[in-house]
Amino acid sequence: MLANKRMLALGTGAVAVAMTVAACSSGAVQSGGGSTGAGGGSVTLNVATVNNGQMKDMEKLKTEYEKANPGTKVNFQVMEEGDLRAAVTADVASGAGQYDIVTIGAYETPQWGSNGWLVDLTPELQSDASYDVNDLLPPVRDVNTFDGKLFAVPFYGESSILMYNKEVLDKAGVKLSQNPTWQEVADAAKKVNTPDRAGICMRGKPGWGDLFAPLTTVVQTFGGSWYDSSWKATVNTPEWKEAVSFYKKMLDDSGEKDPVSYSFNECLTALKEGKAAMWADASVAASMLEAADSPVKGKMGYAHMPVNKTKESGWLWSWNLAIPASTKQKDAAVKFVKWATSKDYIKLVGTKIGWSNVPPGSRTSTYELPEYKDAAKAYAPITLDVMSSVNPKQPGVNPQPWVGIQYVSIPEFQDVGNQCAQLVADYLANRGTIDDALGKCQSIAQQAGDKHKK
Amino acid sequence: MTTTTTTTQPTELDDVRAVTATDKRRLQRKELWRNRSLVLPAVIFLILLTQIPFLTTIGFSLTKWNLLYPNERAFAGFDNYTSALTSGDLWPSIVATVLITAFSVTLAVLFGLLFAVLLDRQFHGRAVARTLMITPFLIMPAAAALIWKYSMFDTNIGMLNWLFRALHLPVVSWSTEHPMMTVVIVLTWQFTPFMMLILLAGLQGQDKGILEAAQVDGAGTWRTFTWITLPHLRMYIEIGVLLGSVIILQVFDPIAILTKGTGGTKTLAYLLYERAFIGLDVGQAAAYGVVTVILTIIVATIALKSVFKVFMAGGSR
Numbered sequence A: 001m002l003a004n005k006r007m008l009a010l011g012t013g014a015v016a017v018a019m020t021v022a023a024c025s026s027g028a029v030q031s032g033g034g035s036t037g038a039g040g041g042s043v044t045l046n047v048a049t050v051n052n053g054q055m056k057d058m059e060k061l062k063t064e065y066e067k068a069n070p071g072t073k074v075n076f077q078v079m080e081e082g083d084l085r086a087a088v089t090a091d092v093a094s095g096a097g098q099y100d101i102v103t104i105g106a107y108e109t110p111q112w113g114s115n116g117w118l119v120d121l122t123p124e125l126q127s128d129a130s131y132d133v134n135d136l137l138p139p140v141r142d143v144n145t146f147d148g149k150l151f152a153v154p155f156y157g158e159s160s161i162l163m164y165n166k167e168v169l170d171k172a173g174v175k176l177s178q179n180p181t182w183q184e185v186a187d188a189a190k191k192v193n194t195p196d197r198a199g200i201c202m203r204g205k206p207g208w209g210d211l212f213a214p215l216t217t218v219v220q221t222f223g224g225s226w227y228d229s230s231w232k233a234t235v236n237t238p239e240w241k242e243a244v245s246f247y248k249k250m251l252d253d254s255g256e257k258d259p260v261s262y263s264f265n266e267c268l269t270a271l272k273e274g275k276a277a278m279w280a281d282a283s284v285a286a287s288m289l290e291a292a293d294s295p296v297k298g299k300m301g302y303a304h305m306p307v308n309k310t311k312e313s314g315w316l317w318s319w320n321l322a323i324p325a326s327t328k329q330k331d332a333a334v335k336f337v338k339w340a341t342s343k344d345y346i347k348l349v350g351t352k353i354g355w356s357n358v359p360p361g362s363r364t365s366t367y368e369l370p371e372y373k374d375a376a377k378a379y380a381p382i383t384l385d386v387m388s389s390v391n392p393k394q395p396g397v398n399p400q401p402w403v404g405i406q407y408v409s410i411p412e413f414q415d416v417g418n419q420c421a422q423l424v425a426d427y428l429a430n431r432g433t434i435d436d437a438l439g440k441c442q443s444i445a446q447q448a449g450d451k452h453k454k
Numbered sequence B: 001m002t003t004t005t006t007t008t009q010p011t012e013l014d015d016v017r018a019v020t021a022t023d024k025r026r027l028q029r030k031e032l033w034r035n036r037s038l039v040l041p042a043v044i045f046l047i048l049l050t051q052i053p054f055l056t057t058i059g060f061s062l063t064k065w066n067l068l069y070p071n072e073r074a075f076a077g078f079d080n081y082t083s084a085l086t087s088g089d090l091w092p093s094i095v096a097t098v099l100i101t102a103f104s105v106t107l108a109v110l111f112g113l114l115f116a117v118l119l120d121r122q123f124h125g126r127a128v129a130r131t132l133m134i135t136p137f138l139i140m141p142a143a144a145a146l147i148w149k150y151s152m153f154d155t156n157i158g159m160l161n162w163l164f165r166a167l168h169l170p171v172v173s174w175s176t177e178h179p180m181m182t183v184v185i186v187l188t189w190q191f192t193p194f195m196m197l198i199l200l201a202g203l204q205g206q207d208k209g210i211l212e213a214a215q216v217d218g219a220g221t222w223r224t225f226t227w228i229t230l231p232h233l234r235m236y237i238e239i240g241v242l243l244g245s246v247i248i249l250q251v252f253d254p255i256a257i258l259t260k261g262t263g264g265t266k267t268l269a270y271l272l273y274e275r276a277f278i279g280l281d282v283g284q285a286a287a288y289g290v291v292t293v294i295l296t297i298i299v300a301t302i303a304l305k306s307v308f309k310v311f312m313a314g315g316s317r
Helices: A003-028 A053-068 A082-095 A109-114 A122-126 A138-143 A168-170 A182-192 A210-219 A237-255 A263-270 A284-289 A329-338 A343-352 A364-368 A370-374 A380-389 A412-427 A434-450 B012-018 B023-060 B079-086 B091-118 B126-138 B141-153 B159-166 B178-203 B208-216 B223-250 B253-259 B268-278 B282-307
Strands: A043-049 A074-079 A102-106 A152-159 A159-165 A198-201 A276-282 A300-304 A317-324
Touching: A043 A053, A043 A082, A043 A168, A053 A074, A053 A152, A053 A329, A053 A343, A074 A082, A074 A329, A082 A102, A082 A109, A082 B253, A082 B268, A102 A109, A102 A329, A102 B091, A109 A434, A122 A237, A122 A329, A138 A152, A138 A380, A152 A380, A159 A168, A159 A210, A159 A284, A159 A380, A168 A182, A168 B253, A182 A237, A198 A237, A198 A263, A210 A237, A210 A276, A210 A412, A237 A412, A237 A434, A263 A284, A276 A284, A300 A380, A317 A329, A329 A343, A329 B223, A343 A364, A343 A370, A343 B223, A364 A370, A412 A434, A412 B268, B023 B282, B079 B091, B091 B126, B091 B178, B091 B223, B091 B253, B091 B282, B126 B178, B141 B159, B141 B178, B178 B223, B178 B253, B208 B223, B253 B268, B253 B282, B268 B282
Parallel strands: A043 A074, A043 A102, A198 A276
Antiparallel strands: A102 A317, A152 A317, A159 A276, A159 A300
């Protein structure tokens, strides 16, 4: 009897071990096997992309590419931003070779390029005159260059702007200038806030690419920064406290009701449905608000990202296509990347899907296309204006030891940003104090900063 | 095993020789080895599939290995364990896991029992009702979490808040204000059908004669239920709780989709995911994994030995 009992306990223990370990080990080592063979002249390209509208359009248009290149099949794996980043980093870092083309942010390009994880695209692109690599917007090209090599090509670039529903603001008698301050915006949001329409929608979903994209720019314009020039973390400073408590107060007074659930896509829906009057977020959103099927098309006004102590506070971001060095189909991948970032692709989107859906912020020539100028007249000039006036070398009041605005381009930042975002989310949800959140965040940030001290 | 009568006349001597202790043991051992050899392929398969990855995980946990720094891979000793145990993430995570599992399993058993009792009756459309009741369990966890996020919990378009508005109650920001309840609600919704199925099987296996006898003896419905049906269901409830706990302990989807680990919902599974896929620290993630396994074994052993009657010696049943 006793022996039986023990055997059972042992057996169940072993099963528990097996299950937990299976879960752990599949997390630790990604096995490959995603990309299919290139035999027989047919090629399958696996593309990992982010679930934003522009990328979904590319998925729709892939048949055009497959038609023009018989034998090539393009598989899209569309993921949410955070999931994409995790999946792609694990795949590329472990060299598993599951993806042939990956969508990466400006944050990753220089780091991954320096690790040797990406194929250097400079020779392929410069040798092709029809591709016209110099047409790519200079600031966006710069953030994707490391050591003089272009490791990724921008698919679209964006800054952040303030978007507001003109009808709602006019009714409330609120006027905003082209360069508003955060205080003006918070006051305006309070005035137009009603029980079933938020005055302003801001990201609150924990995640360094979610909550901390806009929040970092707010911190910077309030005079704060993640690190000083000697990589000392500066999170528990009065500037941070002022900025984060301002963000919370604005959300409490007139923000959306469930901030922890809200990021880009949720705010976009809220604006379209008339459930929010203002929104400060990625400039690329403007093209979605002005799309043909948008209920608020033509009703929106646009302004520079609100400021406090700095002149500009827009961020600079680009989603780029890059080719992992682990791919087995480099030539086919390069061909597809060139197609998806070419001038012709932009025209293809314009004619097939709509001129307001054209991926912005990647090529100068886009802003010279008459059809695009006409379709995007509400926001194209301001997008180009903001994107050329932001300074990724010193976005805040004080100098910083990295290039980049709403992120710190060190590998640890996604972890630091993520943990801090959860702490700040607890503060936003009234579960913790700001001092506690920023104090813990300071020590997390300092640990990461220590690795980069000279 | 006992001596059988044979056609040849058995002498006393033969009988004695056949049952000598050594012979008997040899015979038993032979049989034992035959039995073992039949199970052996499965055991080897199991070991290959589970213990080798486990050893690899232990190996990883002793390594300094962050995917962000692929060139700095080295032996780390117990550094990963030290940082896992001292970082302060482990304990809140254990608490979150236990609370979420306990609440979800308890609620799912209660609702499952209720629905099982209702479905145990004869009525028109019972088959349809049963199929509809099972549906939540058949939906993929990620899809279930998304459905709840947008069509139930959302402050603008969610049905729960639509209901609250219609009743003139304040709108509830589920993920922000009640993160744990949000996760527990989704899990309860998903696992109620699971419990219901197990308990329904138990109810239908109940001897109707005993129930009738109780009725004849004058026991009311409630007394019959608490004194006869519930004790009969104990074994089924235990199985349900055990299986439910094992599955919910590893829950990930609703947390990743609804709360992102905020507000005391960072379970061990989500913590592991964060360390491995956001921190990209393979060594530390493996250390957390090993610690989780050890804790699970301890808890499982104690629980199986003391709480669950099902796995105890058959004598008591």
